Structures are given as C-alpha cells and as structure tokens.
Amino acid sequence: MRLPTKQLINKIEHLSKDLSPAQLGRFLDIIDAMTALVEDAATVDLGHDKNAKSSEQSTSSVIH
Helix, strand or coil: CCCCHHHHHHHHHHHHCCCCHHHHHHHHHHHHHHHHHHHHHHCCCCHHHHHHHHHHHHHHHHHC
C-alpha cells in the first residue's frame, strides 16, 4: 500500500502522539534506516541480473 506523502505524514504524526520518547526515537531510527535502504536500492544496477537470468535460461533450455 502506497500512500500520498501528506497522508503518510499525517499517519506518522498521529502514531507518534501515542509513543513514549524512547519508542519515538526507535521509530524514527527505523524510518531513517528504511529511507537509507530505499536510496541505496535506487542506485543498484539491475542490468547484470538480466544477463544472469538469460544465461540460466539458455542453460536450462539446453538441458531440456
């Protein structure tokens, strides 16, 4: 489920009202880590995966 940015911010603000300061700190650490993962994923070159798959498919078709 993907939410528009404003709706996501509203949900996070609503959730954060019920968290203790320690819980909020951990929650924000998780959000920060997820953001870093998304940014890293955006820079991954998936071009080499396609080549590996076509090699596997070629080998598979030869075996059959």
